[in-house]
Amino acid sequence: MIKFKNSEITPEKIYNNRRSFIKNLGLAAGSMLVGSNLFTSADASSSKDELKLTDYRYVTTYNNYYEFGTGKSDPVERSQKFKTNPWNIVIDGEVENPINLSMEEITEMFPSEERIYKLRCVEGWSMVIPWQGFPLNKILKKVSPTSKAKFVKFISVLDPEQMIGQRFPILDWPYKEGLRIDEAMHDLTILVTGLYGKKLPNQNGSPLRLMVPWKYGFKSSKAIVNIKLVEKMPTSSWMKASPKEYGFYSNVNPKVDHPRWSQATERVIGGGIISPRIPTTMFNGYGDEVAGLYTGMDLKKYF
Amino acid sequence: MKSYFKPSIFILGVIPFLLITYKIFFNKLGPEPVKEITHFTGEWTLVFICLTLSMSPLKRFTNLTFWVKVRRMLGLFVFFYATLHLLTYIVIDYRFDWQQIADDVVKKKYIFIGFAAWILLIPLVITSSQKMIIALKHNWKKLHKLIYIIAIFGSLHYIWLSKTIFFKPLIYSLIIIFLLLLRIRFKKTT
Numbered sequence: 002m003i004k005f006k007n008s009e010i011t012p013e014k015i016y017n018n019r020r021s022f023i024k025n026l027g028l029a030a031g032s033m034l035v036g037s038n039l040f041t042s043a044d045a046s047s048s049k050d051e052l053k054l055t056d057y058r059y060v061t062t063y064n065n066y067y068e069f070g071t072g073k074s075d076p077v078e079r080s081q082k083f084k085t086n087p088w089n090i091v092i093d094g095e096v097e098n099p100i101n102l103s104m105e106e107i108t109e110m111f112p113s114e115e116r117i118y119k120l121r122c123v124e125g126w127s128m129v130i131p132w133q134g135f136p137l138n139k140i141l142k143k144v145s146p147t148s149k150a151k152f153v154k155f156i157s158v159l160d161p162e163q164m165i166g167q168r169f170p171i172l173d174w175p176y177k178e179g180l181r182i183d184e185a186m187h188d189l190t191i192l193v194t195g196l197y198g199k200k201l202p203n204q205n206g207s208p209l210r211l212m213v214p215w216k217y218g219f220k221s222s223k224a225i226v227n228i229k230l231v232e233k234m235p236t237s238s239w240m241k242a243s244p245k246e247y248g249f250y251s252n253v254n255p256k257v258d259h260p261r262w263s264q265a266t267e268r269v270i271g272g273g274i275i276s277p278r279i280p281t282t283m284f285n286g287y288g289d290e291v292a293g294l295y296t297g298m299d300l301k302k303y304f
Numbered sequence: 305m306k307s308y309f310k311p312s313i314f315i316l317g318v319i320p321f322l323l324i325t326y327k328i329f330f331n332k333l334g335p336e337p338v339k340e341i342t343h344f345t346g347e348w349t350l351v352f353i354c355l356t357l358s359m360s361p362l363k364r365f366t367n368l369t370f371w372v373k374v375r376r377m378l379g380l381f382v383f384f385y386a387t388l389h390l391l392t393y394i395v396i397d398y399r400f401d402w403q404q405i406a407d408d409v410v411k412k413k414y415i416f417i418g419f420a421a422w423i424l425l426i427p428l429v430i431t432s433s434q435k436m437i438i439a440l441k442h443n444w445k446k447l448h449k450l451i452y453i454i455a456i457f458g459s460l461h462y463i464w465l466s467k468t469i470f471f472k473p474l475i476y477s478l479i480i481i482f483l484l485l486l487r488i489r490f491k492k493t494t
Contacts, residue, residue, distance in 0.1 A: 063336065067468075071467075171468055274333065278398075
């Protein structure tokens with residue numbers, strides 16, 4: 002069938018991707034002490050060939066960002082005029098030194114590093130993306146959380162004038178998410194300011210978003226304006242929308258199905274019509290690093 | 305007008321199929337091609353369900369009988385697109401992984417109800433010929449009321465598979481509910 006003809010066109014693209022992947026891998030491993038450890042874990046779960054970078058084109062045109070609409074292409078089409086400057090982020094709550102930082106201050110204070118992470122969406126697809134950012138713990142350490150700080154709440158921007166999706170009761174706006182403090186302090190959890198070496202595109206959550214690679218994509222809030230350290234477990238927008246379907250933890254787990262969809266397999270974005278689904282791995286392949294956070298916990302109950 | 309009506313509806317009905325075929329062969333399906341095909345064929349199934357259900361109300365309101373003459377063809381298009389939808393799921397998406405498919409049908413209510421809707425279409429297709437209409441007499445009408453259940457199943461299938469009801473699942477459901485309500489009204493007034 003002609004389908005195969007299409008795949009003959011792609012090797013060049015894949016080849017370039019593979020080269021840049023190797024290049025980035027080298028750079029990242031060199032610049033980070035823990036780097037090699039982070040990537041090998043992903044390699045162990047899925048073979049090396051499967052960890053190809055997803056096309057920049059797909060990363061930036063296929064997005065879930067309901068503030069701009071529920072369609073996958075809505076974010077890229079409707080976010081280009083979104084104003085991200087000036088932008089301030091308040092970090093407060095159960096902390097000793099609450100701060101209010103502008104994006105300029107953030108980029109100055111926290112040098113960005115590259116992290117190649119796999120993003121697994123709860124809808125059953127995945128991408129591999131070279132992010133630029135810094136560990137969330139660096140910013141949290143700056144504000145000195147108190148002993149009452151058990152959880153971290155992330156509040157995204159509320160701006161229905163600019164975000165058409167917020168004019169409808171799709172979710173409890175502004176978008177809210179949360180992590181347990183030890184999850185937030187984990188070195189894999191990063192705040193993102195860019196991808197593919199470029200400034201973070203609006204449709205990907207500019208100017209500042211979260212990336213928690215072992216959890217489903219919706220846990221990684223976009224366009225964050227407030228990081229609040231709290232004592233009680235925050236209720237995320239998705240938990241509020243459907244508590245039976247979206248738990249607080251939302252760790253990638255092939256054994257715990259979403260009540261309506263299976264989570265056993267996933268489709269790799271950009272693979273084309275002939276590429277098969279691949280098995281989903283526990284903690285999205287980051288189990289070596291993060292499984293310890295959940296020892297003794299029944300992850301079927303705490304989904 | 306009369307002689308061109310049926311063939312032109314047929315051509316219009318085939319256009320979505322030609323479009324998706326073109327997209328498959330020319331690689332125009334975007335980042336998630338399999339999902340694109342699944343959603344495309346699924347959505348057109350719903351469109352044809354709505355069109356099929358619109359024919360007798362249209363006949364009522366316009367006093368023109370030619371609407372119901374294309375109803376059978378529209379109904380067969382429902383089956384055509386529903387079958388493409390099912391085959392995409394079985395062949396392209398799950399590659400005949402029967403265990404996973406069986407698991408889905410049993411565990412996932414949207415798959416179950418979607419599959420049930422497709423099964424219910426089969427008796428309608430088998431009894432769609434003129435011969436069968438005559439053979440079944442008044443039972444034919446009763447049997448073909450199954451399309452109401454199929455329509456409800458179809459809209460539930462869409463609602464249950466979506467992360468939120470906004471907006472397309474809601475729109476299709478409202479259209480189907482509206483078309484079904486029109487029928488209840490008819491019976492009371494006639």
